[in-house]
Amino acid sequence: MTDDAVAPALLSCPTCRRPVATRGPARPASFPFCSERCRWRDLGGWFAERYGVPVAEQAAPGPGEPAQ
Ligand SMILES: [Zn+2]
Numbered sequence: 631m632t633d634d635a636v637a638p639a640l641l642s643c644p645t646c647r648r649p650v651a652t653r654g655p656a657r658p659a660s661f662p663f664c665s666e667r668c669r670w671r672d673l674g675g676w677f678a679e680r681y682g683v684p685v686a687e688q689a690a691p692g693p694g695e696p697a698q
Contacts, residue, residue: 645672 645668
């Protein structure tokens with residue numbers, strides 16, 4: 631028995647959650663991401679965030695917290 635026997639044929643793209651083929655001709659070169667865009671968005675999440683692409687919620691100092 632190998633891992634291939636139980637591995638799913640599809641995974642969700644870590645970035646956009648679209649189904650991505652894990653093997654066969656449908657498997658993208660950017661695997662496990664569905665596209666190069668999603669791969670870069672994930673690897674450079676902080677980078678994309680600087681350009682206004684919402685990637686993750688970040689706790690920002692609120693008015694109730696003392697600023698230094
Ligand atoms: Zn994607």
